[in-house]
Amino acid sequence: MRNRERIIAAARELFVEFGPDVALDDVARRAGVGNATLYRNFPDRAALTHEVVLAVTSRTTLRAAEAEAAEADPFAALSRFVHAAADERIGALCPMLSGVFDRDHPDLLAERGRLEEAVEGLVARAQSAGRLRTDIAVGDVLVALSQLTRPLPGIACQGIDRFTHRHLQLFLDGLETPARSELPGSAATLEDLRRS
Known part of the structure; x- marks a missing residue:
């Protein structure tokens, strides 16, 4: 290497x-x-942080393509991706995104666009197959992934993995059809996330 x-x-x-x-x-x-x-x-730190964010985003995009290729069932592909993205520690990037580097750098915007497109495809295919509830959007998946993979304050990251995948599976079970409840509010879209 x-x-x-x-x-x-x-x-x-x-x-x-x-x-x-x-x-x-x-x-x-x-x-x-x-x-x-x-x-x-x-x-400097900003240059290193930029490359780390770019690398993790790129690897997560690759995980989406691998999940789609490996699973015939669109919901299984989405589930595989969510767990693989957790292993990439994508939620740990959140504190870095508020740091001192250019979040709107063309490289980062392009890679984020590829990731969003890949996840949108996974969500759309699972919904079209009738396997994913229709009252959610890709932003719901990304927000949950970010929240459920981010370490809690005061808890070491190494021990959190055994809970992360358990809680991600609980989340995924709630996305599968038939829906067992009506969700409050509206689905989180990519546009909603960009405004936040």
Whole structure:
């Protein structure tokens, strides 16, 4: 693995474990490189954070395509994706998104667009097959995924995994048809999320 990739992987792990303000010296140490190598590849925290967010978003988009290819049943594909996205720790990105980097950078917008399109496709296919309730939208899936994969304050991330997948499955069971209740409010769309 090249130094740049090792640094991104180490930063992702440490951001998940300790939050976005982890010392860059710790990132270099975890990656097995010197500080000079880290700063040669990433001149500041914003540049490193940008690459971590881009990498996680890209990997999550790939997980959506893999889920679709692996599962004939559209609801099973959506379920597989939700669990795979949790393993990518996408919810741990939320604190970084309020950080000091350009969230509207063209690379990030393009990758986010690919992810949104992939998840919209999974949701639409599951709804068309009559397997997913029709009173939800892709934003509902993304919000729940973000909320259910974000570590609770004061709880170490390493131990949360066994609960994350359990709670994601409870959420997914609630999405499957036939619906057992009427949902309050309206479905969360991507436009709603962008306005937030």
